[in-house]
C-alpha cells in the first residue's frame with residue numbers, strides 16, 4: 001500500500017490518486033489498483049514513489065490499454081501476484097510483457113456487462129468509449145499536434161529530450177497498445193460493488209455507451225465516481241462535451257477527476273475548480289474532491305460521506 005496505513009474501520013473505503021488516472025482503492029484487507037502507470041517517462045512531475053515500492057495489490061483493473069494506463073501493470077502484477085483485469089487487448093499487452101496468461105482476465109463488457117465476483121466485492125465491467133478518433137469534432141489528432149507544438153515552444157528553455165530521456169520515453173510508451181480498437185472496444189466503465197456501496201471508474205471521458213446507458217439509466221445514482229477529465233485543453237469544452245454528460249449519467253455522491261495532470265509531451269494540467277463549480281450546479285448534493293498525489297480520500301460507505309482529516 002502507498003501513502004499510509006489501512007483504515008481499520010470495516011465501513012470505510014479509501015481512494016488515493018496516484019497520478020494520471022491511477023488510483024489505489026483500499027477497504028478491509030483489500031488493495032485494488034485502478035490503472036498502472038507509475039514510471040511515467042521523462043519530464044513528468046514525480047509521484048513520490050516508484051513501481052518497485054508498490055508491493056501489495058490483489059487485482060489491477062485497466063480502464064483501457066493505452067500506455068499511460070497500463071505501462072507498469074505487468075511489472076506490478078508480477079511482483080504482487082495480482083490479476084490484471086481489463087479488455088482482452090489489455091490482457092494481451094501484459095502477456096506480451098511476460099505475465100502468465102492465467103494472471104489475466106479479459107472481458108468485453110458488452111450487453112449487460114460482465115459481473116465478476118471477488119468474494120467481499122464484485123465488479124461489473126461495462127463497455128465504454130474513448131475519445132473517438134473517427135467521430136470526434138473537431139478531429140483530435142491535428143489539435144493534439146497543435147498542443148504538442150505549443151508545449152515545445154513554452155518549454156524551449158529545456159531544450160529537446162536528451163538521448164537518455166528519449167530512450168526512457170520510448171521504453172515507457174512501448175508498454176501499451178495503440179490498436180485502433182482501444183478507442184471503440186477496449187475502453188471500459190468499471191463499477192465496483194462493496195456491499196451496497198457503488199464506485200464507478202471511467203478513465204477516458206468518451207461518449208456514453210449503450211451498455212452504460214442501460215445500466216445507469218434505471219439506477220438512480222451511485223456513491224462515488226472517478227471520471228476522466230482530459231482530452232480537450234479548453235475546460236469549458238471538456239466539461240460540456242465530455243466529463244459532465246458522464247457525471248450526469250452516473251450521478252455520484254462523491255466525484256473525483258482523473259487524468260487531469262500534466263502528461264508529457266501533450267497534455268497540460270487542467271484545473272479542477274471549474275469541474276467542482278459545474279458539479280455544484282448540476283448535482284448540488286455531490287461532493288467533488290481534488291486530492292493531491294497519495295492523499296487519502298476516505299469515504300464512509302453507508303452514507304457516502306467524505307471523512308474529514310480529523311476523522312481519518
Ligand SMILES: [Zn+2]
Nearest residue numbers: 064066130204
Ligand atoms: Zn487513452
